[in-house]
Amino acid sequence: MPNTPQDFARVYAKFQAPISKRYDCGKKCAPLNQGIPVCCDHDRAVPVADKGEWDLLRKRTDLWSIYTPKNKTEQKEFGGMAEGCQSIVCKGAKFCERENRTIACRAFPFFPYFTKEKELIGLGYYWGFEGMCWVISNLTIVEKPFIDEMIAACETIFKKDQDEYDTYTGYSATMRGVFTKRNKKIPLLGRDGKLYWVLPDGGKVVPATKAEFKTKLAKFPNGL
Ligand code: SF4
Numbered sequence: 001m002p003n004t005p006q007d008f009a010r011v012y013a014k015f016q017a018p019i020s021k022r023y024d025c026g027k028k029c030a031p032l033n034q035g036i037p038v039c040c041d042h043d044r045a046v047p048v049a050d051k052g053e054w055d056l057l058r059k060r061t062d063l064w065s066i067y068t069p070k071n072k073t074e075q076k077e078f079g080g081m082a083e084g085c086q087s088i089v090c091k092g093a094k095f096c097e098r099e100n101r102t103i104a105c106r107a108f109p110f111f112p113y114f115t116k117e118k119e120l121i122g123l124g125y126y127w128g129f130e131g132m133c134w135v136i137s138n139l140t141i142v143e144k145p146f147i148d149e150m151i152a153a154c155e156t157i158f159k160k161d162q163d164e165y166d167t168y169t170g171y172s173a174t175m176r177g178v179f180t181k182r183n184k185k186i187p188l189l190g191r192d193g194k195l196y197w198v199l200p201d202g203g204k205v206v207p208a209t210k211a212e213f214k215t216k217l218a219k220f221p222n223g224l
């Protein structure tokens with residue numbers, strides 16, 4: 001049974017914490033992206049909303065509209081989405097309505113990370129945005145309320161939506177494969193608020209330190 005617009009309204013109400021109260025990360029990445037925060041730049045990231053989420057948003061606001069794929073590659077990518085899912089774009093960062101951001105906006109650059117044994121242990125990140133998203137280079141600034149609220153939102157959604165669950169167990173496996181090919185450890189934000197590495201070749205999870213994260217994460221271009 002899919003999540004309804006009412007389900008998404010409840011998730012929105014409980015998932016409001018910013019990644020960090022101290023840092024406005026948009027001010028870090030936007031100067032290197034023609035003034036637009038990277039995750040709000042439709043040439044770089046297009047949110048996908050579940051049917052229930054899209055039904056909620058279009059009733060609540062005129063901020064969003066359906067995204068038209070720009071080329072055949074995008075047509076193929078968005079055409080392969082689960083039934084009812086919709087790629088959508090907002091009017092732009094200047095017009096952002098905080099309460100009407102999608103789950104994808106609220107969660108970026110993170111996704112729920114599952115171990116090989118399918119345990120949801122924390123947050124992985126969209127590695128394709130390394131070097132563009134300042135947060136990915138500065139994972140230690142992420143605050144616990146954000147982690148708690150994002151994990152709770154995901155667990156609520158997964159209760160009714162097996163496809164979403166399958167998507168992220170699969171995505172976690174893909175991340176392990178990518179980092180194993182690179183022979184790199186995955187930096188992980190644990191749901192317990194602690195830092196971890198996921199080791200290549202097997203996906204074993206071991207504790208990490210703040211100092212290691214500060215020196216070993218993918219660097220942001222201007223050294224910030
Ligand atoms: S989450 Fe990343 S891409 Fe989005 S505004 Fe913050 S630093 Fe920029």
Ligand code: SF4
Nearest residue numbers: 040090092093096105
């Ligand atoms: S709704 Fe706000 S956070 Fe989401 S893409 Fe638009 S400007 Fe960015």
